[in-house]
Amino acid sequence: MSNKVDDLYLLIESKRNEFTSVEQVVADYFIGKQPILSISALAKKISVSAPSITRFCKKLGLNNYKELIFLYSLSLHDQTADASMISTPVTASYHALATRSDASYRGQAVKNFCDLIYSTRIILFWGLGFNSFAGLDFTFKFSRFGKFIQSFGDQHSILLSAMSLKKGDVVLVSSLSAIDPEILRAIKIGKEHKAHFLLITANEDSPFVNYCDETIYAASFSADEKLGNISPQIPILIQLDIIYSKYISLHRKSVDKWLSSENILKQ
Template sequence: MENKVDDLFLLIESHRNSFTSVEQNIADYFISKQEVLSISELAKKISVSPPSITRFCKKLGLNNFKELIFLYSLSLNDQTEDASNISTPVTASYHALATRSDAAYRSQAVENFCDLIDATRIIMFWGLGFNSFAGNDFEFKFARFGKVIQVYSDQHSISLSASSLQKGDLVLIASLRGQDKDMLEAVKVGRTKGAKFLMITSNEDSPIVDYCEETVYAANFSADEALGNISPQIPVLIQLDIIYSKYVKKHKGNISKWVQSENILKR
């Protein structure tokens, strides 16, 4: 089974947007918790062909209908258990994200991040949607070192920011998917003006990577994590914490600014 999701209902919903109209009908049958049928009986009952059901199984990452029914039966049984006991799965997801983040860690990339941040006083942070929350965290952390952080969280503001960039300006982009075409165009504009770019993403094939001085790779979400059980900005926040920790150790000469900011915050 390709998807490491042991709940068929979560698995179905995680693929819902990719279903055809026929596959939506098949999905609805299982989501409504109907009786277990053979593939021929199910095809007749919901007026679809057996090959359509097989394709539905493949789209979920399952090998065949037998595997689908096995997972369906397990998921039905799970529905009868105490649904309030969710702490362990959530904690396990956080641990898995941390483990995948550690596996993706590249020391030199983080050091390069820190050096560019240290060499630049005013830093732009571009992040759409949930990434803007990570931008606020980045601003809070590095403002304590005397950095001026400007967070841009919508495409219009990002495009305007790109048009006003100058040589030597530094932009940090947070985009897990790294596929936004408008963001890519903004980066291209910034490059023509001599700006430098850093990026945090989970997509090694992002076209934006080619325009960045350095890229730090965040952990990907599994199918069930992507449903919203885990706050979507967590992988980016983990990387920002790693960068911040390295920065504190690598650039101890700026520690006096940090101490001053701590004193101010305690007032």
């Protein structure tokens, strides 16, 4: 038998076709990562005989139940260690983003976002790469309130949409770095057409800021920290959820009215 402790579960599953119905019950107990018990306590718990458990061990190529429990305990410890090494850093990153998002919250900026969104029915969303996924979330949320959202995820389509903008149109730009020259060019074109621009970014020094009506700053990690262990769009999604919650709070009557009309149409 292999000495690798993480082979234990694979070993049990590889022998499934050879197990009797009683041995299947024993196998399910260990595959289910249940508590370690003495052989007599286990026999009583799963209603099988102690000799049946011993035969199960033999079928796995082990000498006895003691050897099975030794390998099983190592496997459980290995899984716990893996959870500590993988899950903890990821959840810590989420917690850090949430804390920093709370610290950077500017109520007036969020209100200005909501007011501009409320003022128009058609909204353009510009975001490259992972930001385009955030555009899908924005579309899902605000289309429920009667807004028509058009999302653009590449420089070419963004430039084309900029050229067709009209006075009073609203564009939400999503970019953590906010330095892409083609997006900046599109914003400048839109401003010439007297469109309104909203920006969500993590870059306080972005050249986009000077051309936008309002900017919300998303949380970010420093160069010495890692963002690679979580999805890059998460900081943007946090801000979109904040905007969404504030919008509902500010415009509850209009939201309720629109949802009521939708319910009537569905009847």
